[in-house]
Amino acid sequence: MSRIEYRFAQRRAENRKTLVTYITGGDPAPDATVPLMHALVTAGADVIEVGMPFSDPMADGPVIQLACDRALAKGTGIAGVLEMIRDFRRDDQDTPVVLMGYLNPIEQTGYAAFAREAAAAGVDGVLTVDLPPEESNELVTALSEHALDPIWLVAPTTSNERIRAICDQARGFVYYVSLKGVTGAATLDIDSVSSHVESIRATTQLPVGVGFGVRDGADAGRLGQVSDAVVVGSAIVSRIAENVDDRSAMLAAVSEVTRDLRHGLDSPDLEKAL
Amino acid sequence: MSNVIQAINAPVDYAHFPDLTGHFGPYGGRFVPELLIAPLEELSAAYERYRNDPVFQSELLADLQYYVGRPTPLYYAQRWSERVGGARIYLKREDLDHTGAHKINNTMGQALLATRMGKKRIVAETGAGQHGVATAAVCARLGLECIVYMGAEDVRRQSVNVYRMRLMGATVVPVNSGTRTLKDALNEAFRDWAANVDDTFYIIGTVAGPHPYPELVRDFQSIIGRETREQCLNEHGRLPDALVACVGGGSNAIGMFHPFLEDEDVAIYGVEAGGDGVETGRHAAPLSAGRPGVLHGNRTYLMENEDGQIMPTHSLSAGLDYPGVGPEHAWLKDIGRVQYVAVNDDAALAAFHDLSRTEGIIAALETAHAMAYAEILAAQMRPDQTIVINCSGRGDKDINTVAEVEGMEL
Numbered sequence: 229m230s231r232i233e234y235r236f237a238q239r240r241a242e243n244r245k246t247l248v249t250y251i252t253g254g255d256p257a258p259d260a261t262v263p264l265m266h267a268l269v270t271a272g273a274d275v276i277e278v279g280m281p282f283s284d285p286m287a288d289g290p291v292i293q294l295a296c297d298r299a300l301a302k303g304t305g306i307a308g309v310l311e312m313i314r315d316f317r318r319d320d321q322d323t324p325v326v327l328m329g330y331l332n333p334i335e336q337t338g339y340a341a342f343a344r345e346a347a348a349a350g351v352d353g354v355l356t357v358d359l360p361p362e363e364s365n366e367l368v369t370a371l372s373e374h375a376l377d378p379i380w381l382v383a384p385t386t387s388n389e390r391i392r393a394i395c396d397q398a399r400g401f402v403y404y405v406s407l408k409g410v411t412g413a414a415t416l417d418i419d420s421v422s423s424h425v426e427s428i429r430a431t432t433q434l435p436v437g438v439g440f441g442v443r444d445g446a447d448a449g450r451l452g453q454v455s456d457a458v459v460v461g462s463a464i465v466s467r468i469a470e471n472v473d474d475r476s477a478m479l480a481a482v483s484e485v486t487r488d489l490r491h492g493l494d495s496p497d498l499e500k501a502l
Numbered sequence: 503m504s505n506v507i508q509a510i511n512a513p514v515d516y517a518h519f520p521d522l523t524g525h526f527g528p529y530g531g532r533f534v535p536e537l538l539i540a541p542l543e544e545l546s547a548a549y550e551r552y553r554n555d556p557v558f559q560s561e562l563l564a565d566l567q568y569y570v571g572r573p574t575p576l577y578y579a580q581r582w583s584e585r586v587g588g589a590r591i592y593l594k595r596e597d598l599d600h601t602g603a604h605k606i607n608n609t610m611g612q613a614l615l616a617t618r619m620g621k622k623r624i625v626a627e628t629g630a631g632q633h634g635v636a637t638a639a640v641c642a643r644l645g646l647e648c649i650v651y652m653g654a655e656d657v658r659r660q661s662v663n664v665y666r667m668r669l670m671g672a673t674v675v676p677v678n679s680g681t682r683t684l685k686d687a688l689n690e691a692f693r694d695w696a697a698n699v700d701d702t703f704y705i706i707g708t709v710a711g712p713h714p715y716p717e718l719v720r721d722f723q724s725i726i727g728r729e730t731r732e733q734c735l736n737e738h739g740r741l742p743d744a745l746v747a748c749v750g751g752g753s754n755a756i757g758m759f760h761p762f763l764e765d766e767d768v769a770i771y772g773v774e775a776g777g778d779g780v781e782t783g784r785h786a787a788p789l790s791a792g793r794p795g796v797l798h799g800n801r802t803y804l805m806e807n808e809d810g811q812i813m814p815t816h817s818l819s820a821g822l823d824y825p826g827v828g829p830e831h832a833w834l835k836d837i838g839r840v841q842y843v844a845v846n847d848d849a850a851l852a853a854f855h856d857l858s859r860t861e862g863i864i865a866a867l868e869t870a871h872a873m874a875y876a877e878i879l880a881a882q883m884r885p886d887q888t889i890v891i892n893c894s895g896r897g898d899k900d901i902n903t904v905a906e907v908e909g910m911e912l
Contacts, residue, residue, distance in 0.1 A: 281811075282810075282811065283680065283811040283812040284680065284685060284686075284689055284797060284798070284812050285689075286535070286688075286689040286692045286693065286798070287535040287537075287693075287696070289693070290679065293679055293680075293689075294679075297679075297680070300811060305809035305810075305811070306809065306810075307809075330796075331533060331796045332795045332796045332797060332804070332806065332810040332812075333809055333810035333811065334810070335795060335796060335810065336795060336806065336808065336809065336810030337810070357535050358533045358534055358535055358796065358799075359533060360532060360533070360534070360536065360539060362523065362532070363531055363532070363533060380536070381535065381536040381537075382536060383535070383536040383537035383539075383540070384537070385536075385537055385538075385539070385540035385541065385699060386536055386539070386540065387540065390539070394536075405535075405536065405537060
């Protein structure tokens with residue numbers, strides 16, 4: 229059982245939802261990432277996604293694009309991100325870590341070398357946002373050889389036929405993009421999310437995480453009612469952006485929003501949600 | 503792949519590329535976030551339906567004739583040819599297209615497709631502004647809402663084109679992310695499309711992007727090469743010896759080249775922007791000095807650093823200032839059918855003046871790169887041989903840039 233599967237199984241056994249949090253590796257500086265990861269875990273995150281910075285993140289909104297820019301300005305690439313995860317693993321062997329990023333930097337590293345080094349650093353899963361399953365054989369093979377879970381996105385526009393093809397390749401969990409747009413975009417339609425999550429569940433036993441557009445604990449609570457996990461990125465990265473010059477304020481702000489998300493997931497305020 | 507083809511020496515059936523999944527050999531494809539897969543499939547299906555639909559085609563043809571001004575002349579640049587010495591040089595006058603460049607051949611086709619698909623809102627990216635202007639024009643013509651994303655740096659450099667777009671009713675959105683140029687405008691247009699897929703059509707301006715755009719744009723631009731071929735056969739009784747076109751994303755070049763790919767006796771040259779010189783790193787010549795990677799939905803040659811981050815580009819001509827290139831060009835380079843070369847800023851500027859003075863034609867700085875290489879090529883050829891250059895755009899938009907470089911104030 230992979231670390232990701234184990235974590236989801238644990239939460240399910242506790243009758244709780246899984247909280248997946250995203251930060252961009254190296255944002256705002258290389259030495260910020262490991263303390264932020266530990267702070268996320270302490271504040272209640274179950275799985276950590278670490279973004280591999282890319283110069284042209286076309287699936288991301290302004291918040292995460294600026295995070296990429298800050299990270300790249302301080303020289304963080306894939307090698308740097310893997311170094312951070314190696315550091316994180318010295319003190320935390322339990323929290324699953326998923327790398328999220330774009331294909332080109334992975335391709336330039338080389339699929340086999342990337343998979344080998346990521347596994348050695350303690351990574352558990354890889355989500356490549358601009359790689360569709362049709363083009364993914366070589367990378368998925370490399371990931372599988374190193375027991376890394378390929379994580380796939382399903383969108384509101386994805387046909388049922390494609391959901392089946394995607395779920396066939398997916399491991400760990402399936403990530404449902406809860407709205408049309410880019411990361412950090414507008415408002416959520418809970419009924420629409422619910423019916424899409426049901427279509428995915430009809431196809432796979434894997435847990436379904438829902439992300440894009442989750443701002444706070446109240447949003448998380450509502451989405452948690454219709455899914456297995458909630459993924460939060462821009463809301464956390466915004467707190468980093470607001471505190472780039474004050475490391476302790478940054479950790480405090482990230483911890484605060486994460487505690488709110490955790491609380492919202494564990495004790496959803498259904499009155500407020502309705 | 504190229505070795506295999508050469509080894510068996512089998513003719514390449516260029517008409518059958520891309521394959522059904524959008525690949526030109528190892529290049530092309532559809533590398534986009536999952537959200538965009540369905541709209542791209544919808545676009546592919548619509549294009550398959552209308553590409554051979556006689557009503558659609560005749561409507562497009564009528565617009566190309568009466569609105570765009572086709573066919574464009576194939577003009578013998580006699581004084582310039584004599585000055586250069588060597589081959590006779592002809593210009594395919596795409597600078598005479600409505601709005602001043604070849605871009606409108608494509609925007610006309612895509613906008614008609616958008617109306618067939620029931621999309622009322624158009625988004626586009628633009629660099630120098632030519633594609634933006636060509637998109638704004640056809641949207642005004644067809645009554646479509648038009649939003650053009652343009653890097654903030656380009657908005658500043660190309661204020662006249664920004665005003666032209668606004669005059670025709672388009673909304674121009676300055677993009678402040680990244681390098682604030684063409685590639686960032688593309689990112690932003692993709693984001694808009696992702697957020698508004700239900701009612702929005704994305705008109706990409708070049709032969710890059712995810713499948714089916716490289717094929718779609720090529721097909722709409724191929725009218726350039728088809729007309730040229732016919733004009734050469736009718737007026738000279740034979741095909742030209744060489745074709746030359748500038749390559750940024752590569753839409754004017756592929757439009758000229760594609761109908762000639764099977765004519766093995768026609769030598770074909772694509773000219774990239776060498777900027778300050780390919781050896782300086784300050785250029786926009788991914789085919790000459792880049793390597794394969796994935797950007798903006800397709801696999802192609804890119805300017806990137808060793809970490810796979812996209813590099814800033816440099817060219818005097820904003821329209822060539824792009825770190826990638828259409829995937830079909832990447833493939834044509836690898837199989838050796840087209841030779842890709844780079845021309846520096848100063849050589850392009852010299853050719854810009856040569857053509858202005860000898861022919862009274864002020865060509866775009868993009869086009870001037872092709873002119874500069876044609877001068878080198880013509881000098882090595884015989885007077886009974888012919889070169890056709892795709893004169894892809896007019897240079898009015900560039901006179902401020904040229905004046906600035908030469909220390910003049912207008």
